[in-house]
Amino acid sequence: MAKILVADDEVDVGMIVSERLRRGGHEVVWAADGNIAVKMLEEFYFDLAILDIRMPGRDGYAVCAWIRNSPVHKLMPILLMSAFFEENTKWEKSGANIFLPKPFEGLHLLEVVQQLLGQAPPRETSEKA
Numbered sequence: 001m002a003k004i005l006v007a008d009d010e011v012d013v014g015m016i017v018s019e020r021l022r023r024g025g026h027e028v029v030w031a032a033d034g035n036i037a038v039k040m041l042e043e044f045y046f047d048l049a050i051l052d053i054r055m056p057g058r059d060g061y062a063v064c065a066w067i068r069n070s071p072v073h074k075l076m077p078i079l080l081m082s083a084f085f086e087e088n089t090k091w092e093k094s095g096a097n098i099f100l101p102k103p104f105e106g107l108h109l110l111e112v113v114q115q116l117l118g119q120a121p122p123r124e125t126s127e128k129a
Contacts, residue, residue, distance in 0.1 A: 001115050002047035003027045007037035007054040007063060008081075013102070017050065017109065024110045034058030036044055041073055048116055053082040067071075068095040071072050077116035
């Protein structure tokens, strides 16, 4: 079981993604925008971040940059997602591990999450819980 941060300003998408991950056995924290996501990251350790690119406050790219500059979280896998076609190539410069275009199938999401979690470095006990 992994602890996963999901940040998406679309409530329906956030709920569907979160529920699919919970059914897959993961603990999920949902943030409604990028600023809330960063606050959660300041307080807790996550095994994976799933970030919508276009959100109010800090967008997914800004949250991704914050993670990559964080001594605690910099190695955390990051999945970016968006319904906007032009993000299909733009995301590659972000520091994220993978991009998932919306809409996507729930089973595909779980496959990608498992792939990313397999690449994640082991959590150290001295880090935030």
